[in-house]
Amino acid sequence: MSTRPNLLMVVPLTWAGLWLPFLSEANLNVFVHGRDDYKQDDIDYVLSFRPPPGFLKTLPKLKTVYSLGAGVDGFLADPDFPKQIPLVRFVDPQLSTEMAQYVVLHVLLQHRHAKAFEETQKQSKWAQMMLPRKTADTRIGVLGLGEIGTMAGERLRDLGFPVSGWSRSRKQVGGIKSYAGEDEFTAFMGASDFLICLLPLTDDTRGILNAKTFAMLPKDSYVINVARGGHLIEGHLIAALDSGHLAGATLDVFQTEPLPETSPLWKHPKIVVTPHVAAISDPRVAANFVIDGIAHAERGEKHPNTVDMSRGY
Ligand code: NDP
Ligand code: OXD
Secondary structure (H helix, E strand, O other), rough: OOOOEEEEOOHHHHHHHHHHHHHHHOOOEEEEEOOOOOOOHOOOEEOOOOOOOOHHHHHHOEEEEEEOOOHHHHHHHOOOOOOOOOOEEEOOOOHHHHHHHHHHHHHHHOOOOHHHHHHHHOOOOOOOOOOOOHHOOOOOEEEEEOOHHHHHHHHHHHHOOOEEEEEEEOOOOOEEEEEEEEHHHHHEEEEEEEEEEEOOOOOOOOOOEOOHHHOOOOOEEEEOOOOOHEEEOOOHHHHHHOOOEEEEEEEEOOOOOOOOOOOOOOOOOEEEEEEOOOOOHHHHHHHHHHHHHHHHHHHOOOOOEEOOOOOOO
16 A cells, blocks of 8 residues: 555546546545546545535544635535534635635625716717715725735725725734624714725625615615625515615526526616636645645644634635
């Protein structure tokens, strides 16, 4: 038996095909669940995103689990997830940059009336009256000032928007006002003309975008959910848009993915839908991240991106 560590990929086979070329260069035995024969007793490490519930606990020698993505709710939703095993999440400046790009794009599309100008162009109409609200008067609120929320906030700040962020702990980020904890949530929401959700999905944040919290936002606010579908009560969003309280929303993530064809979100005139593509983990970067992570683990070191099981992120 080889002494090289054994890594099992528990992912759709099409994803495995993208990753394998980069993993094959490493000093690892790599197996793909559903494609290769392997012994459960031999598996040291797992790479996955949303493993089948109950599966990870069947691997008795598992040392560390690596997440293909930044969010780890797909692991922790499994009531049988072996919580004594370290779970390491993917953190990558390139991923954060792309997430920030997506957020900036959708803020600007709304702020600069892109949809309305598309319509007036169709009518050959010179609609010079639709000026944007002053940037300095357009307040951005970022729910979750972590790796990605901070970068998105900084990019919007650099464009001249007043930016605030809400997190559990107080932050010091130049030019960004920090609100912390439940006590400051209402004040944060009341100062958000754009609300951008970049929270992890945990028991504390599930359903945080709902009728009650939408009512805290100023009238005509715009909501961007780029975190997880479980943050949003979709029916409450539709009601807040139809009542005229909210101006619109951009959604990249959904309660059910792929979003069913019958979902009213697809055709709602005030909603922009994208298919969970705000940023995609780059297989080369992520494979190197896992290879490095395994080297850390083999040296007995704790990885800096290890999930805190008591917080759920
Ligand atoms: P981080 O863990 O770096 O940041 C999370 C932030 O949320 C932290 O600031 C944290 O506060 C705050 N937070 C967590 N729980 C609470 C709470 N109960 N109350 C207040 N604040 C809270 O995560 P990332 O920035 O790396 O990622 C965020 C999410 O983005 C991921 O979990 C994932 O769901 C989503 N994502 C979506 C992608 C897409 O393509 N749509 C791609 C990548 C990520 P504190 O700092 O005080 O701990
Ligand atoms: C992630 C994602 O969490 O792609 O990285 O959603």
